Amino acid sequence: MTAASRVVRIGVLELQGDFLEHRAMLKQCGNDIQPISVKGKQDLDNIDGLVIPGGESTTMGRLLAEFDMLETIRELGLQGLPIFGTCAGCILLAKDIVGRPTQTKLGLMNITVDRNAYGPQTESFETQVYSPRFKEKPLRAVLIRAPTIVQVGSGVQILACKGSEKEPILVQQGNLLASTFHPELTEDTRIHLHFLDIVKAYTSLQ
Numbered sequence: 001m002t003a004a005s006r007v008v009r010i011g012v013l014e015l016q017g018d019f020l021e022h023r024a025m026l027k028q029c030g031n032d033i034q035p036i037s038v039k040g041k042q043d044l045d046n047i048d049g050l051v052i053p054g055g056e057s058t059t060m061g062r063l064l065a066e067f068d069m070l071e072t073i074r075e076l077g078l079q080g081l082p083i084f085g086t087c088a089g090c091i092l093l094a095k096d097i098v099g100r101p102t103q104t105k106l107g108l109m110n111i112t113v114d115r116n117a118y119g120p121q122t123e124s125f126e127t128q129v130y131s132p133r134f135k136e137k138p139l140r141a142v143l144i145r146a147p148t149i150v151q152v153g154s155g156v157q158i159l160a161c162k163g164s165e166k167e168p169i170l171v172q173q174g175n176l177l178a179s180t181f182h183p184e185l186t187e188d189t190r191i192h193l194h195f196l197d198i199v200k201a202y203t204s205l206q
């Protein structure tokens, strides 16, 4: 089989959170994209990338540890598996969480996040984001009890910032991508397509 005809298997972590929306978004990204339901360690075999959805990072972290998946995902991430975390997924990817040094996490990305930084669920909002990386039109950022990224370390590239505050809301560190917002809740496939470009760059699919 040639690389071009090969199906791209993107795992979607389905322990908790808005994984269905990610599946739908991935399907929109191309007929060659196959979302794979990741519910246990065995589902992590033979995937080309992994999406960690939004939801509740403490619950997801606890379940990942309980199902013995935390170390495996961490290892895969360190070995170069492309991983995309949205909101709670971004929190799980972060090295540090403000005020919660013991929260269970993957800790793969050189960023510090502040959970629920905009306030409770009722303070959730949408905003337009202008990014030089996605310049054809603004991104519609949906922020639901979102974290902020308060510190960005070496090797991390800021792809989009919110408003005049210049808060990073989309960051990449090599094979790892994290957004504090939910592109899967919009019609805009550009962020997922960017992740799929990372998948192509980091796997044998190119």
Ligand SMILES: NC(=O)CC[C@H](N)C(=O)O
Binding pocket: 053, 054, 055, 056, 057, 058, 086, 087, 088, 089, 091, 115, 116, 144, 145, 146, 147
């Ligand atoms: N929309 C979300 O994923 C919210 C994340 C949630 N506030 C958490 O801490 O895990």
